[in-house]
Amino acid sequence: MSRRRKAGLRLAGILLAAGLLPVAMPAQAAGDGHGGPAAPAAESHGGGGDGHGGHAAPAKPIEPLPVAPRGLPVELVRTLQLLQDRIARGSTQAHLAQRQLLGHIEQRLLALEPEAWGSPENVRAAVTFALSGGGPTLLRRMLEAGRLPDGDAPLVQGALAYLEGREREARTLLGRFDARTQPPGLAGQLALTQAAVTVREAPRKAIELLDLARLLAPGTLVEEGALRREIFIHAQGGDAKRFEALSIQYLRRFRRSVYAGNFRQRFATALTRLDFDTDRARVAQLERMLDEIEPGERRDLYLLVARAGLDQGRRETATFAAERALSLAGPDSEAASRARLYRAAALIVVDGRYEEGLDSLRGIERAGLDPADLRLLDAALSTAGQIRGGVPPVAPVAAEPAPSAPRRQLPEAASIARAREALAQVDRVIDRTDP
Template identity: 45%
Template sequence: MNLRPLAALGMMLLAVDAAANESSRPADAAPEPAVEQEAEPLAAPSPLQMVRTLHLMQDQIATGSTEAHVGQRGLLGVLDIRFMELAPEAWQNGKNVHAAVSFVLSGGNPAILRKLLELGSTVVTENDRPLVEGALAYVEGREEAAHNALMSLDARTFPPTMSAQLALVQSALAVRKDPAKSDALLDFVRLQAPGTLLEEAALRRQVFVASQTDHVEKFYFLATGYLRRFRHSVYAGNFRQRLASVATRIDFGQEKSRFDGFVEMMKELEPNARRDLYLLAARASVEQGFTRSARLLAEKVKDLVEGDPAGAARARLYRAASMITSPEDIKAAVEDLRQIDRSLLSESDTALLDSAIAMAGHIQTMPGAPAVVADKPKPLLMKAADKTEDASSQAQALEQLQALSKARDALSRVDKLIKNQAPVTQ
């Protein structure tokens, strides 16, 4: 067993305790006489002091300390033992009961909360019972019981760290039924515990609450803030995976501001990560029929794939696939698709290439297709919008538009099927 983490833990706990004892000494007290005397044993740190030590270590995780992340497990193990060994009288202090709740919500063994509840009302008062029972239910996965116990509590009435932890739990319990309430609670956590792992967790979660409620501007603001302040967090990799998931569901072609905001946010990423996310979002846009979005994303990635033949082939594929439902662009799109080096593509992208070429061929054989793919295509869609044209031209244009729309939807369905059947090797 490696004793170094335990030795480091002991030093940290002693430092906390020594600091507490020193601060309690009157300012005008005379210094201790420099004579030899029997050393008195140091008092054991209180539950509150032990939890503060744990939080200090966890806050280092938010800054990217892998040592703190590894050491956390050892620290939690030692504190589990310390908490369970405390005499019942220690828990008659309400601050220590709150410290036990905070400890469990920080990853500690929930057995301590069961012990406190078994000790009865002399330890857990009626005021604290909902907090203790709710926290225990939450960490044990009993969501309904946790919701019933905790959602009626006002996080603002607790000390800062406890209030932030409680609000973070409440936000998780509320997110499915009331995303707006969850969002407001996460705002509170960020303001209550700045610079801590609690803020990092709140910001990481809130980014996705904003995306689910279609608050695109807030999504960009929060994501940019996370990438600037917590990009080195141990959990940043998880954040980026979820960010990519969100990016694949946004139709950037709806509004110019949506795409501009995404581009600004992406500047916070390293070039390689930026390239990968652009390509991932471009492919997802093709699959979902977001043709303008796919084209914007594929074109934006051009400068990031220089010297990367595989990336360049993917960008070319997604751009061309997004253009095959455009009357003006289908001919050039087909030529681009046929010129792509298939050996540079993954299995799933090769399937997408075949699907796009087949769909383009289908579109070209549809009624009215010669006008679509001719060297000088007739502007039928423009004529349909022109009130001076006769009814037959308008009807022909409408029929063609509907056919193209159906083709686009068909491409989307085919690509989704491919995605479900073939592994994506990004």
């Protein structure tokens, strides 16, 4: 079997595993449903093709639409982008297949003759591949070959500088190109990359580029990533209206994304900046955003907000979010135990509610908590003991370790840790300057 045939079979296997190719139907599926061959349409009436015993002229074959042939790099990158768009819609199979497909495409592209990189469309496909997770190896080989068309070298050099962490050089080189004039496959990815190397120096310009990326690549993983990043630039800049509007959009359209776990974690952290004790309008704002998702996911987000509030010493936020989570949890569920823990841990440092918080802490069943929450319970009880003994706590409750344990940050839930690990693979390449 030839190398090309083997490579084709390998690619088909990757796509089949990711759900991008249909499984072949059994031969009888093409028949009449009883194991026999299907009767021609003209015979279904017992006569000729005109339904009256005559013979109709055979139909003319449908002429295919003219399609310009594309090179191998373009076709392979289209396949990769199709796979990544399924990731944005929540396909874990596509996410698992992504690494293998990236490796397969890199091998195929590295095996091309240097003359292949004399084609502008192949060059842009290679840059798209590199910025979509393919890495810098192919770009280095292209520059070494010295066959790039006039005007394309800065694009390759800029993409390589970005992937190698040379942000200023990447900003200068990539800034020569207008994403709106690039082929559809590259346009959104280029705008996303330009935003990544611009956000430190010019956040407003980065927002414009992220808006452009979303417009150029709607419904894709590029749009998902651009929307996620833009939300948190607005959160850091204090633009509450845009933060709310874009968050609602993300929760409506991309909450199933494989990378939504990262969004929820950072979304919860951003929400702790809101003052839920005195600003009722902000309470309504939060509830308006979370009403976009199902009760189970809403409960989990409230739990994340409560945990983040404890970690940052925002007891009003932690209390409010824990009470909301408790109202959405079954009375004897693990979520209810966590919500009671977070609420009690916040109450022990609220004037006049110390005893209520301590009683709640003592009533929590340890058997229903994971190791991270057990450490939190021990820390809260230790802090309560310091308060009762007249020794004020020196740190927020969630950051306080158990007496015999080393000081550490509040651990993440296992599901969030898995989501963050999955996201790291793409974010390391797509957005080294993720705000």
